[in-house]
Amino acid sequence: xxxxxxxxxxxxxxxxxxxxxxxxxxxxxxxxxxxxxxxxxxxxxxxxxxxxxxxxxxxxxxxxxxxxxxxxxxxxxxxxxxxxxxxxxxxxxxxxxxxxxxxxxxxxxxxxxxxxxxxxxxxxxxxxxxxxxxxxxxxxxxxxxxxxxxxxxxxxxxxxxxxxxxxxxxxxxxxxxxxxxxxxxxxxxxxxxxxxxxxxxxxxxxxxxxxxxxxxxxxxxxxxxxxxxxxxxxxxxxxxxxxxxxxxxxxxxxxxxxxxxxxxxxxxxxxxxxxxxxxxxxxxxxxxxxxxxxxxxxxxxxxxxxxxxxxxxxxxxxx
Amino acid sequence: xxxxxxxxxxxxxxxxxxxxxxxxxxxxxxxxxxxxxxxxxxxxxxxxxxxxxxxxxxxxxxxxxxxxxxxxxxxxxxxxxxxxxxxxxxxxxxxxxxxxxxxxxxxxxxxxxxxxxxxxxxxxxxxxxxxxxxxxxxxxxxxxxxxxxxxxxxxxxxxxxxxxxxxxxxxxxxxxxxxxxxxxxxxxxxxxxxxxxxxxxxx
Numbered sequence: 001x002x003x004x005x006x007x008x009x010x011x012x013x014x015x016x017x018x019x020x021x022x023x024x025x026x027x028x029x030x031x032x033x034x035x036x037x038x039x040x041x042x043x044x045x046x047x048x049x050x051x052x053x054x055x056x057x058x059x060x061x062x063x064x065x066x067x068x069x070x071x072x073x074x075x076x077x078x079x080x081x082x083x084x085x086x087x088x089x090x091x092x093x094x095x096x097x098x099x100x101x102x103x104x105x106x107x108x109x110x111x112x113x114x115x116x117x118x119x120x121x122x123x124x125x126x127x128x129x130x131x132x133x134x135x136x137x138x139x140x141x142x143x144x145x146x147x148x149x150x151x152x153x154x155x156x157x158x159x160x161x162x163x164x165x166x167x168x169x170x171x172x173x174x175x176x177x178x179x180x181x182x183x184x185x186x187x188x189x190x191x192x193x194x195x196x197x198x199x200x201x202x203x204x205x206x207x208x209x210x211x212x213x214x215x216x217x218x219x220x221x222x223x224x225x226x227x228x229x230x231x232x233x234x235x236x237x238x239x240x241x242x243x244x245x246x247x248x249x250x251x252x253x254x255x256x257x258x259x260x261x262x263x264x265x266x267x268x269x270x271x272x273x274x275x276x277x278x279x280x281x282x283x284x285x286x287x288x289x290x291x292x293x294x295x296x297x298x299x300x301x302x303x304x305x306x307x308x309x310x311x312x313x314x315x316x317x318x319x
Numbered sequence: 320x321x322x323x324x325x326x327x328x329x330x331x332x333x334x335x336x337x338x339x340x341x342x343x344x345x346x347x348x349x350x351x352x353x354x355x356x357x358x359x360x361x362x363x364x365x366x367x368x369x370x371x372x373x374x375x376x377x378x379x380x381x382x383x384x385x386x387x388x389x390x391x392x393x394x395x396x397x398x399x400x401x402x403x404x405x406x407x408x409x410x411x412x413x414x415x416x417x418x419x420x421x422x423x424x425x426x427x428x429x430x431x432x433x434x435x436x437x438x439x440x441x442x443x444x445x446x447x448x449x450x451x452x453x454x455x456x457x458x459x460x461x462x463x464x465x466x467x468x469x470x471x472x473x474x475x476x477x478x479x480x481x482x483x484x485x486x487x488x489x490x491x492x493x494x495x496x497x498x499x500x501x502x503x504x505x506x507x508x509x510x511x512x513x514x515x516x517x518x519x520x521x522x
Binding site for chain 2: 008012017042050052061062064065066073074268300
């Protein structure tokens, strides 16, 4: 084996990826060639230098990822095929029947939005109402034509049999309706605001994503602030933060931002909050950042605060 | 040698993991969560190491495990679950790397609301000691390593990452990337040659 071919194979040798016979021939050559032995030593040093370049994964990031994933799954991410359709699948199907895909929903202000009303009910039971057909209700003229599982969701509140063999059932009906309109339409806006309280976090993220373009309106601003301060899912809070960006000089907004900076358990949220607060500095910014420096344990957030304080020629701590 | 909670990489699925997968396929949410926890640290580490951004790594994590959730019913136990999962993860990471290449965002410098900052500055300073010359040398070396890695194609970078940092064998890497062991070997060879030529003076 020549020195040239050894030089070509040295890295694969280091990684143990040569064929056994190639490896044998290379080792025989190395034993008698000081230059190639040095080459192998260089390969080892290169690998050791590259070992230094691992990006740390903070346990916090891992926990956030897990929490977000489980929230998405529990909230009804599209289920595996073959299982009963969950609300999310039905929701997507409702979308697909009108639009080509969810991506369209991400269009900015003025985009047409579509909201499936049925999904805003607090409790959804895909109804199988076939038991009603031809029973007592038929006598009372209840139309069952529209009561297919796709149209109506119901929650039975009480069931009371009487001695004559009849039964009285009280139930709430939720009809799914599809409405379509522009974002500046008041009724669409109201539905989006309602969606921002919906139990399913995926619906909350989508509605925040649309609402964030119109933070100028005060109900929208309140919804964004409420989501930022209270929503348990970090991705919803991050969307709300994006929406609050244009109005981050508003004193009420800053008050909530300051509170979130000190209390939010998600570092990505805190990083974004620092960005918003320092973009428009006011008298309270320095004090706020200094108190963050006292209690913050995330390196990234500390670094950001430190940088902002240095730029403002302020000391890093209070004395 | 690359291992994970599920056992040796490349092996067929162990009985415990098989039971978890089968339960998750039946819709058992706890089993799905346990399955995620068995593999998610290595997935996040891979994404973080390749993309150097917690936000992007988080996106990869979410996208990958949601795809697993949606498609687990299609897993037929004809390869190791690790390979199947990494096929998904590497595809998503490669897409991200290609997008960055196009956008010329490979630089470690990121734009933020308060001006450009060097992403690497936010990581732990390695090997800082009382010797300023050594610190300077380390800093230069780090810069060189970054630019050497930036010069790799997304595929070379992926193969190098999986072999050097994740400790996977080229045969398993080829299987994950839908290519042959030989093609993966060529990729690793090109990647190391490029790095040796850029980093030669430092080592």
